[in-house]
Amino acid sequence: MPGIVDVSQLVKTYGDGTKAVKGITFTVNEGEFFGFLGPNGAGKSTTIKILTTLLQKTSGSASVAGLNVESDAAKIRKIIGVQNQDTVVDEDLTGRENLVLQGQLQQMHGPAIKERVDELLKIVDLTDAADKRAGFYSGGMKKRLDLATTLVHNPKILFLDEPTTGLDPQSRAAIWAYLKRLNEQGITIFITTQYLEEVDRLCRRLAIVDLGEIVAQGTPGDLKQEIGADSISLGFENSSMNGGDVRTKARQVLEKKFDGVSNIVDSDIGLTVYAKNGSYMVPELVRAFDDAHIRLSSIGVSSPTLDDVFLKHTGKRIRVEEVSSANSRGMFGRRRR
Amino acid sequence: MSFFSDAFHLFVRSMKKLVRNPILVFFSLFQPIIFLLLFTQLFSNLGRFISGGTLTYTAFATAGIVLQNAFSSAFQSGTAVVDDIKSGFLAKMLATPVNRSAILFGRLLSDVFRVVAQTVIILVLAFALGVYPATGIIGYLLVIFTVAFFGLAWSGISLALGLKTKSAETVFGIAGAVTFPLLFMSTALVSLGFMPGWMQNVSNFNPISFAVNAIRNPITGCNLDLTVCNIGFDWGTILQAFGVIAGIGIVTLGATLYLFRKVVS
Numbered sequence: 001m002p003g004i005v006d007v008s009q010l011v012k013t014y015g016d017g018t019k020a021v022k023g024i025t026f027t028v029n030e031g032e033f034f035g036f037l038g039p040n041g042a043g044k045s046t047t048i049k050i051l052t053t054l055l056q057k058t059s060g061s062a063s064v065a066g067l068n069v070e071s072d073a074a075k076i077r078k079i080i081g082v083q084n085q086d087t088v089v090d091e092d093l094t095g096r097e098n099l100v101l102q103g104q105l106q107q108m109h110g111p112a113i114k115e116r117v118d119e120l121l122k123i124v125d126l127t128d129a130a131d132k133r134a135g136f137y138s139g140g141m142k143k144r145l146d147l148a149t150t151l152v153h154n155p156k157i158l159f160l161d162e163p164t165t166g167l168d169p170q171s172r173a174a175i176w177a178y179l180k181r182l183n184e185q186g187i188t189i190f191i192t193t194q195y196l197e198e199v200d201r202l203c204r205r206l207a208i209v210d211l212g213e214i215v216a217q218g219t220p221g222d223l224k225q226e227i228g229a230d231s232i233s234l235g236f237e238n239s240s241m242n243g244g245d246v247r248t249k250a251r252q253v254l255e256k257k258f259d260g261v262s263n264i265v266d267s268d269i270g271l272t273v274y275a276k277n278g279s280y281m282v283p284e285l286v287r288a289f290d291d292a293h294i295r296l297s298s299i300g301v302s303s304p305t306l307d308d309v310f311l312k313h314t315g316k317r318i319r320v321e322e323v324s325s326a327n328s329r330g331m332f333g334r335r336r337r
Numbered sequence: 338m339s340f341f342s343d344a345f346h347l348f349v350r351s352m353k354k355l356v357r358n359p360i361l362v363f364f365s366l367f368q369p370i371i372f373l374l375l376f377t378q379l380f381s382n383l384g385r386f387i388s389g390g391t392l393t394y395t396a397f398a399t400a401g402i403v404l405q406n407a408f409s410s411a412f413q414s415g416t417a418v419v420d421d422i423k424s425g426f427l428a429k430m431l432a433t434p435v436n437r438s439a440i441l442f443g444r445l446l447s448d449v450f451r452v453v454a455q456t457v458i459i460l461v462l463a464f465a466l467g468v469y470p471a472t473g474i475i476g477y478l479l480v481i482f483t484v485a486f487f488g489l490a491w492s493g494i495s496l497a498l499g500l501k502t503k504s505a506e507t508v509f510g511i512a513g514a515v516t517f518p519l520l521f522m523s524t525a526l527v528s529l530g531f532m533p534g535w536m537q538n539v540s541n542f543n544p545i546s547f548a549v550n551a552i553r554n555p556i557t558g559c560n561l562d563l564t565v566c567n568i569g570f571d572w573g574t575i576l577q578a579f580g581v582i583a584g585i586g587i588v589t590l591g592a593t594l595y596l597f598r599k600v601v602s
């Protein structure tokens with residue numbers, strides 16, 4: 001069965017020669033919450049623009065709900081909701097007017113628009129500010145309004161390009177909770193984001209792109225499992241003891257007695273050890289160090305996270321811009337339009 | 338038909354934006370009004386030379402000022418489009434099933450509406466200053482029609498510039514640079530006979546002169562060289578101007594349409 005989003009050998013080379021997407025292939029199934037991750041410049045937004053009919057591909061094929069992104073663009077636009085990476089609301093219009101206009105452009109009619117707009121205002125918690133100009137909204141309110149405008153026409157598929165970047169933690173949590181509910185109602189969600197914890201919790205499947213190519217895809221669980229090892233972090237009581245560095249001595253112990261260890265790295269407090277089924281090793285580790293007169297101050301085991309997955313496949317840690325100035329542009333920071 | 342309803346909704350959006358940013362209206366009306374109130378007083382003695390004394394300078398200059406207003410307000414059109422491109426609003430619209438041409442048409446509609454509204458303000462002010470329409474209400478409707486037509490064609494220049502350069506500064510810069518040379522080397526503020534010979538030659542090819550002459554005749558009731566002043570409509574002058582404006586419009590709006598298609602696809 002073909003997916004609701006089907007991309008095959010998709011290539012995009014921009015006019016200036018930049019190869020933004022270099023032949024990617026992936027499928028999103030109907031009803032899925034799909035994460036599309038990658039470092040800066042990986043080609044995420046470029047891919048979204050092609051899927052949402054805003055940009056022409058160079059080669060390959062892409063379809064949304066079985067419709068070709070080029071020949072059936074008009075039909076696709078009726079069933080998708082698109083949120084840009086940059087927040088886009090008309091700051092001279094009120095929140096309500098923004099939503100109504102969106103409904104009109106989606107070819108909806110008066111009474112249906114009104115009803116839907118009231119409902120959405122409530123959902124994104126903007127009822128009180130509905131008749132204020134969006135230019136006076138805080139960054140978080142604008143983002144929520146922007147999200148609401150993508151939903152006016154009850155789209156089947158949502159394409160969201162970093163919908164929570166720059167938001168404070170509460171707004172972020174609220175939006176993710178709302179996306180979860182939408183997904184439960186059957187809407188397919190295609191999302192790019194830097195928030196891996198949320199991806200881990202909510203996305204059923206994800207793909208990681210780097211430099212225009214897909215470097216990994218699968219369920220969060222599978223991808224983490226692929227890493228293969230838990231990390232055990234060991235803290236030592238005194239880092240230098242007679243007869244050499246405690247780290248060196250501990251390494252010797254580990255290398256001699258533990259076959260399951262795949263990697264050992266120095267850490268601030270001692271060592272980090274990678275091994276399969278890390279928690280089962282803990283009792284033996286404690287005993288072995290005791291015998292060798294190495295005194296542990298702490299020991300902790302953690303299973304791999306998507307951060308580790310991301311690092312493994314892209315060689316980079318995902319950037320997380322901390323809550324930016326998005327909220328500080330209040331009454332006085334209104335941009336001229 | 339989604340074309341008309343889409344264009345209408347986007348027209349309403351533009352008008353709301355305009356009304357909520359009155360400073361923009363103020364800027365484009367400010368200069369014409371200063372001209373109408375002060376410039377015409379400064380040069381009031383000119384009236385004697387221009388038409389042998391039958392016309393006041395204010396009555397003469399009203400046509401030029403009406404055109405100046407159309408000129409400057411139409412020139413702001415392109416900056417609004419640049420704003421929509423830069424802010425991502427255009428992309429947001431393009432991700433919906435909105436009729437593509439309606440985006441452009443709604444824009445032009447609001448430009449025309451705005452030029453007409455500002456023209457009415459200026460004509461009312463001129464009326465208060467004693468400029469009575471020689472050809473009555475029909476004449477004024479013709480003036481408004483001509484101005485709207487001119488505004489449409491002139492918006493095309495601004496829109497094409499905006500779509501091509503995607504820079505509001507460039508649009509403003511070019512508008513600022515061409516306004517006065519074009520206006521001063523035309524029959525907008527002085528009659529042809531008043532200019533030095535070389536400038537008369539420029540003025541004769543200046544599209545602004547054609548448009549101004551067609552607006553002046555219904556207001557003053559004079560013939561082209563202002564020697565006779567009760568001739569009613571001078572259809573020769575008016576139709577010639579329509580021809581010139583249509584020519585400009587085809588080129589500027591054609592370019593706009595072409596560039597818009599490129600941005601949209």
Ligand SMILES: Nc1ncnc2c1ncn2[C@@H]1O[C@H](COP(=O)(O)OP(=O)(O)OP(=O)(O)O)[C@@H](O)[C@H]1O
Pocket residue numbers: 014015016018019020038039040041042043044045046047085
């Ligand atoms: N209009 C354009 N013209 C030329 N190059 C472009 C254009 N848009 C994007 N690029 C380039 O294409 C590459 C991919 O960009 P894209 O915006 O798709 O990345 P991204 O994965 O969304 O990154 P980010 O996380 O920063 O949003 C980058 O190298 C970028 O510089």
Ligand SMILES: [Mg+2]
Pocket residue numbers: 044045046085161
């Ligand atoms: Mg991006």
